[in-house]
Amino acid sequence: xxxxxxxxxxxxxxxxxxxxxxxxxxxxxxxxxxxxxxxxxxxxxxxxxxxxxxxxxxxxxxxxxxxxxxxxxxxxxxxxxxxxxxxxxxxxxxxxxxxxxxxxxxxxxxxxxxxxxxxxxxxxxxxxxxxxxxxxxxxxxxxxxxxxxxxxxxxxxxxxxxxxxxxxxxxxxxxxxx
Numbered sequence: 001x002x003x004x005x006x007x008x009x010x011x012x013x014x015x016x017x018x019x020x021x022x023x024x025x026x027x028x029x030x031x032x033x034x035x036x037x038x039x040x041x042x043x044x045x046x047x048x049x050x051x052x053x054x055x056x057x058x059x060x061x062x063x064x065x066x067x068x069x070x071x072x073x074x075x076x077x078x079x080x081x082x083x084x085x086x087x088x089x090x091x092x093x094x095x096x097x098x099x100x101x102x103x104x105x106x107x108x109x110x111x112x113x114x115x116x117x118x119x120x121x122x123x124x125x126x127x128x129x130x131x132x133x134x135x136x137x138x139x140x141x142x143x144x145x146x147x148x149x150x151x152x153x154x155x156x157x158x159x160x161x162x163x164x165x166x167x168x169x170x171x172x173x174x175x176x177x178x
Contacts, residue, residue, distance in 0.1 A: 001026040001146055001178045002047060007056035016042040020021050021054070026147075026178050040079050044152050048078060061148060061177075074102050077146035079137045079154045087126035091119055091136055095143075102144035109173060113139035116169055131162045138166055142173045149177045 002024040009017040015041045024030045032040040045051040046058055049068050058065035061072045068076075086094060099105045114121065117135035125133060134154060140148065149170070155163045 001028075001061065002030075003059045004043070004047070005057045006166065007046055007058060008054045009046060009051065010041070010054045017046070017053070024178060027176065037108040041152055044081075044150060048076075048150065054164075070101075074104065074144070075147040076140035077144070077174075079134075079141050079151050081152040081156075082163055084123045085133055085137060088124065090122055090124050091128070094119035094125060094136060095121075095140060098140045104144040104146075106143050106145065109145070110139060110143040113143060113169060115171075116165065131158050134158060134162070135166070136167065142169065146177055147175055149174060 002022075004020055004022050007017050007020040008015070012074070020039070020043055022030075032043060034040055042051060046053045047060055047065055049065050052066065060068060060076055063072050088096070089097065095110060113119075117132075118137060119129070119132065119136055119139065125136065128136070138154065155166065158166075
């Protein structure tokens with residue numbers, strides 16, 4: 001499902017990743033754990049082709065991560081660390097925008113997640129709390145049932161109830177997902 005071989009990433013003289021090798025088999029749950037600055041987000045960004053590795057090789061869904069195309073991206077759910085969302089959009093507009101990128105989008109799953117997360121569809125994203133914005137990002141990443149779900153510290157700074165709700169919704173919606 002996901003493989004990295006001898007990945008290195010340098011920012012000038014700073015080594016963010018040094019020889020990272022990992023293999024994540026399909027259907028597994030895998031966590032990158034380490035202190036701040038250990039390179040976890042950098043590794044994820046290399047996997048998602050948001051950063052180029054200085055050296056090494058990464059493969060996602062059988063494709064070179066540097067060449068991910070629509071077919072692969074439509075199978076990956078990604079919630080980034082910074083959770084940047086188009087603040088000017090209302091929640092319903094955000095979901096309508098996302099839907100166009102994912103052929104497997106399921107309106108019934110979205111409706112269930114909107115109810116579960118109590119998301120206000122008529123409110124601009126910029127007017128929502130951090131927790132509600134995370135819920136909106138999670139709903140958009142889950143409702144097309146991705147084969148691979150990548151979460152970069154999605155629960156950081158969230159209250160316990162929101163964390164539990166998000167974890168339960170992940171396990172219910174995408175039990176076959178890596």
